[in-house]
Amino acid sequence: MVKISFLGSCREVGRSAILIESNQGDQCVLDYGVRFNEEDRMPIAANLSRLKAVALTHCHIDHSGALPFLYLNGNKPPLFTNAVTLEIVEKLIYDMLKVSSYPYPFGKKEINELIRYSQFLENGIKQKIAPKFYITFYDAGHVPGSVSIIVEVDGKRIFYSGDINTIKTNLVDSANPNDIPEIDVAIMESTYALRAHPPRAALEREFVERTINIIENGGKVLVPAFGVARSQEALMILDKYHYKGKLFLDGLATLISKIYFDYPNSLKNKNNYRKAMRNVNFVNRRRKRLYAKKSNGVIVSPSGMLKGGAAMEYIRPILKDPSSAIFLIGYQVEGTPGRQLLDEGIFQFKEHHSYPYIDYDINIKAKCEIKHYDFSSHSDGEELHNYIDSLNFNNNSKEIFCVHGDNKATITFAKQLAEKGFNSVAPEDGEVYKI
């Protein structure tokens, strides 16, 4: 019997970690991420004494943030990933350790070990990790370098979607279910299983037209965005619809944008990317930031939910200016300053100063325009259903595990799939299934 243990990401988005065990007890871990805003951020503890390999779907820290823990001591397994993902993982984990006071049980030494034990695996190449135990990567369309994974173990084929997008964005190509061979089991993300994204092209056009209008009338536009992929997607959309005004990129997004230059093959169209980046001012010095603050232009900067990051440098005067705008372009989790700004028009934030040690409470009623353009990099409900319908299941099993979504999304998604004849469940943390 093959065993699948869910060490996280059950009925929540965070700490993705799945353990697969063969008949003989050989083990493979798929993703090993952290969760946010919780006391307990690491995946559920498990005996990993026979860990033969770790395979990573993509760089986001809810999938990668806990990886260094597997390189603390003892048996250090190879980490299968690709070059663009590894380089960004390194930056994101260092950034996570820097901005958080949480006592993560690892540091620089383990991050170095993780890099040392990493091996690059090309998509479509079957990699043996133990007897009768193989992994293969397939494009997941989520961010540059993202993959879904097929695990073949003791004659069973398990498909793990990771985070997946089945529509093309400007930055990356979409995932294609026709690439996937016949499977017995699927482990599917469910982030937006209960949502429908608005038509993408119309949304992109509206975003740029509104931006141009505000800039032409003398305002500024702040676009808080995740540093990985979403900031770059925003810049490509602005270029595609001919935004010609001043454009600034700040914070972690600048580092990630430079990494993408080094891995053009991870992008859908490297020429479009280069073209979009040509007019961007990379804010990497104090003087440049002062210039950006004074200019009448667009500022793209993390963090995407306004929980900190370089966006904080710009937000106050923009909030108070009726001719300016803040356009949020990612999902705003409940309880974040971005969500509150969107729902109530109020920006509330606790700003920490380490020297002198003071916390400032910022509470500003927005006079500027606030809008949400959700340029998602996940499939919505209909797209997830279409993807699953196109997968080729072995008729005897048709098992689907719904993970990486909140309580309601994972449970309802599993129910919908059960109605279509799948043997589907939303597992809970720590549960072990035999297949």
Ligand SMILES: [Zn+2]
């Ligand atoms: Zn992701």
Ligand SMILES: [Zn+2]
């Ligand atoms: Zn994720």
